[in-house]
Amino acid sequence: MIYSKLAIAPMMDWTDRHCRFFHRQLTRRALLYTEMVVADAVIHGARERLLGFDETEHPVALQLGGSDPQKLAEAARIGEAFGYDEINLNVGCPSDRVQSGTFGACLMKVPDLVADCVAAMKAAVTIPVTVKCRIGVDEQDPEPALDALTDGVFDAGADALWVHARKAWLEGLSPKENRDVPPLDYDRVYRLKARNQNKFIGINGGIQSIDEAQAHLRHVDGAMLGRAAYHSPGILVGVDAAFYGAKPDTFDFAALIDVMADYAARHIEQGGRLGHVTRHMVGLFHRLPGARRYRQILSTEANRPGAGPDVLKTAFAAVELSGVEAEAA
Missing domain, CATH: 1.20.120 (Four Helix Bundle (Hemerythrin (Met), subunit A))
Known part of the structure; x- marks a missing residue:
């Protein structure tokens, strides 16, 4: 079971296998994520190109996109066979491509379907199945919307939930704007953790430093670095000492x-x-x-x-x- 205090977020066009190999040289313990890979592509596409990774990347999680429980289950089985340590379901990406496929952040509106997807994936694999979501989409009230999604995925057997502490606006904002414009609401994620004391809740969104990530751990179980880790990867050299008890040392x-x-x-x-x-x-x-x-x-x-x-x-x-x-x- 992977419960990582610090993870590097899945980022489309960025966290490919070369990025992950590089990041792994900077931190031996942080959990790494692939870019989102669509379940249909995993099933029918060039699997080695889409899923191949270097053994040194462990622990590494495969993030899947999709909304069909059976297809996600099959893609999860394939991912487990490739050696991934975790399968993660994307319920947060707001891109046009994701919306046209009825998955990603769109799934916030159908928590029962998300739960069905999680249950099918859990039945298909022995490794952890997790979910990454937003606090809500469009005009949803983040209080009941996030609670409903959370209850559903944990009842279905999810091992962890990572929450990007922003809404996603499926109309009116570009994917880039959706990473910056909707205000961050860390307190909403803290309240979610207080309501789910025995479940792993991780937080994502706008975290700029190791110190900020550590501060979040006073309220939640894990913190996820995104663009800060990509644009200034040198910050990752302090991760193992700060979060995993490694001996601080000068990096070579x-x-x-x-x-x-x-x-x-x-x-x-x-x-x-x-x-x-x-x-x-x-x-x-x-x-x-x-x-x-x-x-x-x-x-x-x-x-x-x-x-x-x-x-x-x-x-x-x-x-x-x-x-x-x-x-x-």
Whole structure:
């Protein structure tokens, strides 16, 4: 059973296998999530391309999108066979593509169907099944709406619920605006946890630092970092000490670059491009001397045809790390 105090959120177009491998080098314990993968794609698509991951990514969860209990159950079985540690159902994504498929945040309006989906997935696999949702959608009152969804999924056997502490507006706001415009309501999630003392409730949305994440743990069981972890991944080097009792230590960034260069070389040998890997590393040295030059090299040279892992080492050479502790990155 995975009950993670700190997780890195599933983010479309961002948390692919290269991103997750990179993040795993920064924290050995945080729970990682895939991008949302539609159940139909899992069943009928190129499974290795969609679901493949490196063994070092554990613990890693597969997030599924869908609204058909039988299809989600089959996709969950496939995910378990691939070796994922958890299956998560997306009940929070507000994108147009998700709405047209009647899943994601739309499912907040049909909690009984969500419960049916969870029950089918639980019956299909032995690993944890979890749900990630919003506090409500459109004109819903978040008090009864979130309670109804929560009661349904836990009665159906869900092992955990992660709540993005914002409403989703399915009309009138773009997916990007839905990440910023609806106000955060952390207190609503705290009240949900107070009502569900024996259930795992995690919180997501707008958390910018390790300190903020720790503050939330006074009220809920887990905190999930999203864009902050992606744009400033250096903050992840403090996760294992802050949340899992690891011994604080200075992080070896040179060793990290060597690992990522080797990983990129293997990806290139398999027909990939350097930029597929390095695009997730651009913000690594945020605010450190030389970070701007590092970003410039990765944003330009790494995307040129034929670029090799030496580009990453050249970019790293521009960064001044002397006397800098791991947490400063």
